[in-house]
Amino acid sequence: MAPLVPRMHLFEIDDQPWFPPALRTLFQAALTVTWTLPLPVVQSDPPAKIVAQVLLQELGPDISDYSFVDFCAGAGGPTPFIENVINAHLRQGNARTVNFTLTDLHPNIQYWESVAAASPHLFYESRSVDATKAPRHLVKPADGRKSMRLFNLAFHHFDDYLAARILKDTVGSSDGFAIFELQDRSLASFVAVTLLAVGTLVLAPYYALKWRSPLALVFSWLIPILPAALAWDGYVSSLRTREPEEVEALLRSCGADTSRWELRSGSIVHLWPVGYVNWTICRKV
Template sequence: MASPWIPRMHLWEIDDQPWFPSFLRAYVQTGLTHAWTVHIPFLQASSPATIVADTLRRVLGSSVSRHTYIDFCAGAGGPTPFIERALNSQLARSAAHTVPATASSGVTVDGTSNASSSETPSYAAVADPEKKSATVHDEDAAVQFVLTDLHPHVESWEAASKKSDHLTYVSSPVDAASAPEVLLRRYAGKDKKKGIFRLFNLAFHHFDDDLARAILKNTVETSEGFGIFELQERTLGGFATCLMFGFFIFLVAPLLYWWSPVRLFFVYVIPVVPFVLVFDGIISCLRTRTADEVEALLRTCGADSDGWEVKSGREQVIWPCGYLNWVICSKKAA
């Protein structure tokens, strides 16, 4: 993340408030999902969800297929179903292009030829919500993703899971600070072949320091790694991106919501949706932690984190100033 120009402030967001109408909250969450999944030609190389999949594969390397990925703050689903399709599409292509060393004179990286390791899926291949991830033919290469939340959105999750053989959900409430052992055992497998990797997509900034430490403590004690992905940062560019997003909603709403006059009413006539997206986006910028701040919480969470390494970075998701900031922490290889 770029150096922040203002200290972190844990202020409140409208979308978090119990008095905010649930139907408007659903509209706002849909807008946030589009922020993850829409690909704007010329302004974006690919969607942010696809960039998350690229980042997981690049940073985790050969261990990427040895995890089950559990989203502990899935909300209504968010980007995780799209990340699942993108990552498994990449893994399937990588497996299909793997050439035995005895049959190729080319250099390979993690068992994948250089040509295939540089490939990324087109957005069209991963963003169609009606398209199942049938492109994943190698079941051993595919990884499982799980949707959980303290407040489950079962109806939305069930609809998403029907579109992929590698996406499932937990219908009961799951507390990220106290993950049920039965849940972790189920997705690690009887022989614990799969490690648990936790995902926090546009979520970790919602936790105050005490709750963040409690979640990290439980993560270190029960998981193999975690990834924090945020679409905002405490910089002038981050604030500018939030304002751009509000303008973007005005432009694309007719294309996205032409079938829903009620949604369009709350975008144009009474512009609650764009206002909340911009206001909460700016507050999210103020709440977002740098990688150093996350690591400080990790080292003081009360669990032994000596064997954990922290990697971080930022990837441009929209020109000129929109960036995906990521922190990936995992156990060091023995």
């Protein structure tokens, strides 16, 4: 669909330093569930599985040549799920498995430790990582593989200035990047965000049991801060999200030599008729 409105870089609640850490943890956990838990009947595959399938299809046999670094990983998001799906597929075909590394400007080490312990191919960087100047050891793997940067529900957080700097650093030190968003500037996206907020209210008891946190119930039903924050940030994320052509315009004007970089994009429905996984993958060829 064509964008409903021009891109607007408004503020998101989860980005604000005053947002309480306990609420931020619940917020990020709810987004992770959105990525990884399919809704009965209406979803055959969760968005994270679709992301894994897109990477497998777009990178093809070359996927084993890459190591993946998730920038802005938050609480881990979909990456542990993606890693599991991709490596299960590679092992089935007797292909070389691949590694994934979680990074963030504000590392969530406690959660990352638990997910990394479950897989020999999932790692994390305990130090703060600035995506505009990624440490060499992250983007130049010791095993000689190429580096692919992942931005899962993250690239829209950067304004044009920061996004251009990130792309310039990527072109200078990596071999590709992949952007995955669950929203865009369309009416369908705003409907999907509304459904997410309503779903949070309905599923509050499930969240409270799953996370062993009564706060999930308190801040969903008694004081509905969590669904309100998810709705606001979802609407703003939709307004912030760039079309693939806008990403490419930033790439070509970032100040680096991008003549050998090729961009592909697409959109795949995960929740008919309003939920889409929107993807942009760019590689050096």
